[in-house]
Amino acid sequence: MYVMRAILDGIAIAAIFSGSVAAVVLIDPRYFFDSYPKAIQKAAHEQMTKKEKKINHILTIIICGICFIYSTASILHTGIAGFWNLFLMGYIQWSILNLGDFFLLDCLLFQGKYKDKIVIPGTEGHPDYEFGNWMKHLAIMEHFVVTPFLIIPFVAAIQALITGLIGR
Secondary structure (H helix, E strand, O other): OOHHHHHHHHHHHHHHHHHHHHHHHHHOHHHHHHHOOHHHHHHOOOOOOHHHHHHHHHHHHHHHHHHHHHHHHHHHHHOOOOHHHHHHHHHHHHHHHHHHHHHHHHHHHOOOOOHHHHOOOOOOOOHHHOHHHHHHHHHHHHHHHHHHHHHHHHHHHHHHHHHHHHOO
């Protein structure tokens, strides 16, 4: 297994994912409105429209799809075989993407100097924009419970199966 390769690929897909999401959120934060804490979503004057939901789904599929294709192609290029080796490579890559999302988006973007640009109109001054509340009501559970124990193993297993079948 190529641990350093998995780490570098993880950094690459984290940059792709976080950079893409940050660009979209800075253009119009409502496109990722459903990724905000529930209290902020409820406090907004207008809920997510059908058009915004459609754009959100399309962007999510495109961004995650690009990361998945890059990750899978990179693993295929290594020539690694065996489900568990493939699974671990994917798990490392997607874990780094998850950490990149946490540090680059949740910590830097949403709590940094661009904080005012990502506020959903009508929710200005909401307490869940504060760092501690953001972490407590969204980021900690998402990035350190749900994603590493449910989402990443699922994605890594699917990726390992696909990579194993293509690599034969």
